[in-house]
Amino acid sequence: MILEELLNNPPTPLQKLNNNFLNNSGIELFIKRLDLTHPEISGNKWFKLKYNLLEANKNKYDTLLTFGGAYSNHIYATAAAGKLFGFKTIGVIRGEEHLPLNPTLTFAKACGMRFTYLDRTFHRDKYNTKFLSSLKAKYGDFYLIPEGGTNSLAVQGCNEILDDINISFDYICTASGTGGTLAGLITGLKNNQTALGFSVLKGGDFLRNEIVNLLKMLKFTNNKNWQLITNYHFGGYAKITKELMGFISGFENQNGIRLEPIYSGKMLFGIYDMIKKDYFPKSSKIIALHNGGLQGLEGLKQKLNSRKIR
Numbered sequence: 169m170i171l172e173e174l175l176n177n178p179p180t181p182l183q184k185l186n187n188n189f190l191n192n193s194g195i196e197l198f199i200k201r202l203d204l205t206h207p208e209i210s211g212n213k214w215f216k217l218k219y220n221l222l223e224a225n226k227n228k229y230d231t232l233l234t235f236g237g238a239y240s241n242h243i244y245a246t247a248a249a250g251k252l253f254g255f256k257t258i259g260v261i262r263g264e265e266h267l268p269l270n271p272t273l274t275f276a277k278a279c280g281m282r283f284t285y286l287d288r289t290f291h292r293d294k295y296n297t298k299f300l301s302s303l304k305a306k307y308g309d310f311y312l313i314p315e316g317g318t319n320s321l322a323v324q325g326c327n328e329i330l331d332d333i334n335i336s337f338d339y340i341c342t343a344s345g346t347g348g349t350l351a352g353l354i355t356g357l358k359n360n361q362t363a364l365g366f367s368v369l370k371g372g373d374f375l376r377n378e379i380v381n382l383l384k385m386l387k388f389t390n391n392k393n394w395q396l397i398t399n400y401h402f403g404g405y406a407k408i409t410k411e412l413m414g415f416i417s418g419f420e421n422q423n424g425i426r427l428e429p430i431y432s433g434k435m436l437f438g439i440y441d442m443i444k445k446d447y448f449p450k451s452s453k454i455i456a457l458h459n460g461g462l463q464g465l466e467g468l469k470q471k472l473n474s475r476k477i478r
């Protein structure tokens with residue numbers, strides 16, 4: 169694949185959900201199947217990476233370095249993109265090395281990604297100059313993509329998610345980890361449209377500031393038609409409950425669409441709950457982004473077998 173192909177975002181279906189609950193509510197809910205964007209660079213990760221890859225290439229970097237957890241969709245997508253477009257990749261992984269590698273890291277390694285593990289001091293030290301210089305000494309110069317892939321080029325890419333949506337809608341929803349995708353959507357809204365981000369982190373309120381800062385970096389005057397919803401985190405990042413898993417399997421059975429419980433499952437649970445609580449005006453048209461992430465399910469199953477769910 170050549171890098172310029174990134175400029176043409178693959179079209180994906182917009183699928184209307186039909187079930188009694190929705191029909192009785194008078195709400196129209198659509199799923200934007202970004203999970204089908206690319207088999208390995210799925211969902212929002214395509215849009216977050218594209219201008220970063222073009223920028224790295226323009227500045228003649230041959231190596232990408234980024235950060236993430238051991239099950240990270242961003243690590244998986246970056247490794248795949250490196251292989252497809254001819255970049256070496258380095259993943260700075262939060263935590264200790266666990267062998268055998270989980271399915272996410274096994275895939276990344278097969279794509280050629282090399283790993284450095286950063287344990288307890290990950291949050292404090294990952295962007296620390298001393299740490300980064302030690303990485304440069306070891307691997308040579310690299311193009312740095314922040315954890316979760318969010319920077320202003322990522323936001324610019326996520327704006328383009330809206331290009332392939334050709335119905336008029338009232339709300340567009342995404343699950344939010346760093347808020348980069350939400351920021352991108354905000355920059356593309358029409359006046360009468362609202363973007364909702366569902367924080368998958370506990371105490372996600374800090375994300376509002378991050379989003380405002382991203383919008384400022386792009387010189388985008390912060391219009392007010394967006395909200396961060398912070399009460400559907402289910403205990404925190406990657407925390408899962410039986411109720412959530414029950415919702416996801418019911419959703420799959422009814423609609424034939426697989427979800428993972430870290431992001432899209434929590435967002436859709438939230439949307440259904442907010443419909444029940446009459447948050448949305450009657451006959452609202454809502455679009456929910458399916459940002460993929462199904463790669464993580466295999467590793468998640470293994471992890472769940474080794475610990476209890478509340």
Ligand SMILES: *Cc1c(COP(=O)(O)O)cnc(C)c1O
Pocket residue numbers: 211212241242316318343344345346347348349350431432458459460461
């Ligand atoms: C990365 C990811 C998100 C979070 O996107 P942000 O831009 O960090 O808010 C949401 N859903 C899925 C499936 C993801 O992989």
